[in-house]
Amino acid sequence: MTEKIQTLRDSAAMRWTALLLLALAMFCAYIFMDILSPIKDLMQTEREWDSLAFGTMQGAETFLNVFVFFLIFAGIILDKMGVRFTAVLSGAVMLVGGLIKYYAIHESFKGSGTEAWFTANLNYIPLFDELGVSPFYGEIVDEAGNLLRPAMPASAKLAAVGFMLFGCGAEMAGITVSRGIVKWFKGRETALAMGSEMALARLGVATCMIFSPYFAKLGEDINVSRSVAFGVVLLCIALIMFITYFFMDKKLDSQTGEAEEKDDPFKVSDIGKILSSLGFWLVALLCVLYYSAIFPFQKYAVNMLQCNLTLTPGEGFWASNSVTIVQYVVMLLVAACSFASNFIKTNKGLKYGLMGLAVIALVVYCYMGYMRGTAETIFAVFPLLAVAITPILGNYVDHKGKAASMLMIGSLLLIICHLTFAFILPLFKGNAAGGTIVAYVTILVLGASFSLVPAALWPSVPKLVDEKIIGSAYALIFWIQNIGLWLFPLLIGKVLTSTNPEGALAHELDYTWALVMLACLGVAALLIGIYLKAVDKKKHLGLEEPNIKA
Numbered sequence: 001m002t003e004k005i006q007t008l009r010d011s012a013a014m015r016w017t018a019l020l021l022l023a024l025a026m027f028c029a030y031i032f033m034d035i036l037s038p039i040k041d042l043m044q045t046e047r048e049w050d051s052l053a054f055g056t057m058q059g060a061e062t063f064l065n066v067f068v069f070f071l072i073f074a075g076i077i078l079d080k081m082g083v084r085f086t087a088v089l090s091g092a093v094m095l096v097g098g099l100i101k102y103y104a105i106h107e108s109f110k111g112s113g114t115e116a117w118f119t120a121n122l123n124y125i126p127l128f129d130e131l132g133v134s135p136f137y138g139e140i141v142d143e144a145g146n147l148l149r150p151a152m153p154a155s156a157k158l159a160a161v162g163f164m165l166f167g168c169g170a171e172m173a174g175i176t177v178s179r180g181i182v183k184w185f186k187g188r189e190t191a192l193a194m195g196s197e198m199a200l201a202r203l204g205v206a207t208c209m210i211f212s213p214y215f216a217k218l219g220e221d222i223n224v225s226r227s228v229a230f231g232v233v234l235l236c237i238a239l240i241m242f243i244t245y246f247f248m249d250k251k252l253d254s255q256t257g258e259a260e261e262k263d264d265p266f267k268v269s270d271i272g273k274i275l276s277s278l279g280f281w282l283v284a285l286l287c288v289l290y291y292s293a294i295f296p297f298q299k300y301a302v303n304m305l306q307c308n309l310t311l312t313p314g315e316g317f318w319a320s321n322s323v324t325i326v327q328y329v330v331m332l333l334v335a336a337c338s339f340a341s342n343f344i345k346t347n348k349g350l351k352y353g354l355m356g357l358a359v360i361a362l363v364v365y366c367y368m369g370y371m372r373g374t375a376e377t378i379f380a381v382f383p384l385l386a387v388a389i390t391p392i393l394g395n396y397v398d399h400k401g402k403a404a405s406m407l408m409i410g411s412l413l414l415i416i417c418h419l420t421f422a423f424i425l426p427l428f429k430g431n432a433a434g435g436t437i438v439a440y441v442t443i444l445v446l447g448a449s450f451s452l453v454p455a456a457l458w459p460s461v462p463k464l465v466d467e468k469i470i471g472s473a474y475a476l477i478f479w480i481q482n483i484g485l486w487l488f489p490l491l492i493g494k495v496l497t498s499t500n501p502e503g504a505l506a507h508e509l510d511y512t513w514a515l516v517m518l519a520c521l522g523v524a525a526l527l528i529g530i531y532l533k534a535v536d537k538k539k540h541l542g543l544e545e546p547n548i549k550a
Helices: 012-031 036-045 053-067 070-081 082-106 112-121 152-187 189-214 226-256 269-276 279-292 294-310 321-341 348-372 375-379 384-400 401-430 432-456 459-462 465-500 510-537
Strands: 147-149
Touching: 012 082, 012 152, 012 189, 012 226, 036 053, 036 189, 036 375, 053 070, 053 082, 053 152, 053 294, 053 465, 070 082, 070 152, 070 465, 082 152, 082 226, 112 152, 112 226, 152 189, 152 226, 152 279, 152 465, 189 321, 189 375, 189 384, 189 432, 189 510, 269 279, 269 465, 279 401, 279 465, 279 510, 294 375, 294 401, 294 432, 294 465, 321 348, 321 384, 348 375, 348 384, 348 432, 375 432, 384 401, 384 432, 401 432, 401 510, 432 465, 459 465, 465 510
Parallel strands: none
Antiparallel strands: none
């Protein structure tokens, strides 16, 4: 006899439907998060944002989360108000921030009173400027009155304000989705669910890389605000996904008799319990180091490829708008076939057939990227291998464990990839085919290493803290992570500014030292991973043990 389904959570179809709603919302958020990354060169020519202005604006995404401790409050809200309320709130905050950023980039901002105000103000923020952590900056002149550094463009300042609000919503959504998955999948396929959610969400990176330049260059004129408008529409869809999840989650609670709001009030001592855990601190440090070497890099990756590859833009069909759609369809075919193959257990012919089709489609996709001759279509391959292997890794952690070991492997791959970008890729300057092949392989491996984090790290958190304060634990990890996500886009911009001649063109920058800095983060992550494994073995934290007990 089959087991009688008591609640929505007991139904595999309903569990995965809830996951799909959360994943689609994060898919949309990931697109907006990097919406300007593939058009950094256009922001320099169309809005006069140099590397420092671009990096400062990108780093502003996490400013309120870090320095106003919004993420800590988000965790408290999550623990007190529950998953569904916090999910809808995060979607609304993301949308408001997105609309502000859209106005900042739009043509109507030019010459407006708002532009005049932002030009004249926010050039000096007391205390934050003294500490060197201000999200804005003014001009610098020497004693003779010579301009050493122009002030941050007004459009970049307002875009930074909008991005701060978006960042609050996005990070709140991140901890909420993690908590929601734990709620629906605890004792079941937790790592597989988290890995699958992140695999789908990261398709947003590829979608952004393909369509942001597409919309910016649509028609005969270049208009970067169209790219942001595309992202805002997707944020509306994300909010709809969260609202749909709200009703589904409410139905689950009515079946289980669980209260969405917590009976016990939040206590400051709860945070003390979390911070007293050595395992928590090691996981948090791994997180900040690893993510700081990935997310800030994504914001500069397209421009890095433009500077290190010799690409000839395609002509005819390869330069048309139609090829963008075709390539995206091929990308979806790669993702769908590789992802679906993980869930076919009995029909080996179908399983390997889908895997083979995915490989063929991936080769076609890469060939199309090469023929188009654009860096953004090359970097868009970043999440595709991750989509294929993240469910495999999540399933392995669920049934076999070895989460700490996987984090060490991910850190090692991270080091190799950034050093390859820094020292090997530039050697192929002038060799279009060779450079493209090296770029594709390195980007795919980097994406694969990234997939180890959601599959191994996030499912480990419930093993380290009490269930009642999981939301706060995720919030603290995300807060620590956000310090790196604020700092390193800014540092990359500063390194590029200091290691390149003044007035260097957007496609002629030297990224060597910026990439070495990111590789050093990988080294630190590897050392902490080794120590974490030793601590786990000594204190029996359970990180190397499977999530699903036999």
